[in-house]
Amino acid sequence: MIGQRGGARTVTVMRRRGADVTRTRDALAVEEPLEIRVAWRASDGSSRVEALAVTMRTPGDDFELVAGFLHSEGVVGEVADLAEMTYCRGGGDAQQYNVVEARLSAGVEFDVERLRRNFYTSSSCGVCGKASLDAVEARGCRTLSAGPSIDASLLPGLPDRLREAQAVFERTGGLHAAGLFDLSGEPLHVREDVGRHNAVDKTLGRAFLDRALPAAQSVLVVSGRASFELVQKAVVAGVPALVAVGAPSTLAVDLASRFNQTLVGFARDGGYNVYCGAERVE
Numbered sequence: 001m002i003g004q005r006g007g008a009r010t011v012t013v014m015r016r017r018g019a020d021v022t023r024t025r026d027a028l029a030v031e032e033p034l035e036i037r038v039a040w041r042a043s044d045g046s047s048r049v050e051a052l053a054v055t056m057r058t059p060g061d062d063f064e065l066v067a068g069f070l071h072s073e074g075v076v077g078e079v080a081d082l083a084e085m086t087y088c089r090g091g092g093d094a095q096q097y098n099v100v101e102a103r104l105s106a107g108v109e110f111d112v113e114r115l116r117r118n119f120y121t122s123s124s125c126g127v128c129g130k131a132s133l134d135a136v137e138a139r140g141c142r143t144l145s146a147g148p149s150i151d152a153s154l155l156p157g158l159p160d161r162l163r164e165a166q167a168v169f170e171r172t173g174g175l176h177a178a179g180l181f182d183l184s185g186e187p188l189h190v191r192e193d194v195g196r197h198n199a200v201d202k203t204l205g206r207a208f209l210d211r212a213l214p215a216a217q218s219v220l221v222v223s224g225r226a227s228f229e230l231v232q233k234a235v236v237a238g239v240p241a242l243v244a245v246g247a248p249s250t251l252a253v254d255l256a257s258r259f260n261q262t263l264v265g266f267a268r269d270g271g272y273n274v275y276c277g278a279e280r281v282e
Contacts, residue, residue: 007059007060007175007192008027008028008029009027009028009029010025010027010028011025011028012024012026013025013026029058029175029194030058030059030194031056031057031058031194032057033054033055033057034054034055034056034057034059034065034066034098034100035051035098035099035100036051036054036055036066036069036100036102037050037051037052037099037100037101037102038050038052038075038103038110039101039103039104040108040110041104049101050112055069055195055197055198056194057193057195058175058198059098061202061205062087062097062100063085063100063205063209064191064201064202064203064205064209065201065202065205066085066102066205067082067085067102067205067206067208067209068200068201068202068203068204068205068206068208068233070102071204071208071213071236071237072232072237074139075104075110075115078211079208079209079211080105081104081105081108082102082103082104082105083103083104084102084103085100085102086101087099087100087101088100088101132228132255133251133254133255133258136232136255136258136259137258141232141236142259143259143260144235144240144259145240146260146279146280147240147280148183148216148217148280149282150183150281150282152281152282154183154184154185155243155264155267155272155281156267156270156271156272157185158179158181158185158219158221159243159267161185161221162178162179162187162190162221162223163177165177165179165187165190166190166192175193175194175199176192176193176194176195176196176198176224177192177193177199177223178191178196178199178200178220178221178222178223179203179220180206180215180219180220180221181219181220181221182217182218182219183217183218183219188207188212189207190203191203191206196222196223196227196230197230197233199222199223200220200233200234203220204220204233204234204237204239213238214237214238214239215237215239216240218239218240219241219243220234220237220239220241220243221242221243222242222243222244223245224244224246225244225245225246225248225249226246226248226249227248227249227252228251228255230252231248231252231255231256231261234261235256239261240261240277240280241261241264241277241280242256242261242264243264243272244264244265244266245266245267245268246266247266248263248265248275253275253276256276260277262277262280262281263275263277264281
């Protein structure tokens, strides 16, 4: 039997511990698909709608997720580029909460083919690391300016502050998290999701909708490892420092180095590793 509440769903399980077998209730993180569509008016005056992507996510903060995704992919540069975001209606006018349509403002140019090529480039195993780095630079991402100074004693405690805000994780143990923190270690936005990329998109999407990007006086903290994609999202959002509980990949370090971002890994147990941008850490 299954019941759902928020981002968690309860199930009946058979639990065995040694020789003891019991039936009990357990909480699972909810995972459902979200289709992201973009609607815009083409140069010939026609109205167009395209499905851009489907991501498996934990329901909740869907508009933030879509806004963060569209900003990180270069579809929108500022809030004014978005006319509205709505859940779509299916047959019989039933609301479909797993489909979000983002309508672009009049005059906003949208090259759907370029975006598809970008998706292919980022997912194709035949593309080398240098090509991936060049693709980010070709999109117009700017090298992050020097500063701000970050108190070294702040870094090891940030993952704990992130964990404190993970309400659904406490119930399920099955969610990633991302949080944007100010330079005193106070959380600005924290979001959870089954996908680490979605958690980052939700967090940065909230900042985007609040017109708080670039987040030049903030630190992004993630609960897992630091991948190329997460560094890219942080660079696009103008975040000067990314702190991960786990390890970074080689391409993540290369990208952070190219754009002058401070990248910290293994922030736990009172310590951390700074892979690049150590000049910001005091």
